[in-house]
Amino acid sequence: MNPDKVDRSRLRKLTDLPNVGPATAKDLVLLGVHNVDGLKGQDPMALYLKLCELTAQRHDPCVLDVFMSLVAFSEGEEPKPWWHYTDERKRLWPEL
16 A cells, blocks of 8 residues: 555555555465564564565565565554665665
8 A cells, every 4th residue: 555545543454554565465474474463573684585485586675675664664653655765775785
């Protein structure tokens, strides 16, 4: 969902989360995440690496940006577009 449209009181399905569409929702389920609480305390890089392992493919680094946005949101930050996290990801993990 577009981060500008997210309403914390209406998080009924994964696609109600910021930056999550059907494909990302499917990836989250594959990772064992079924709601926003399942993202609290998670390590975005660990989620990304696990997804790459489970699907036997290297995913676009932007997927890591999405995971960073979701973990931050789950821990109380305001919803932000995934690209807000790109510079931080590049700083933390320049090898991607």
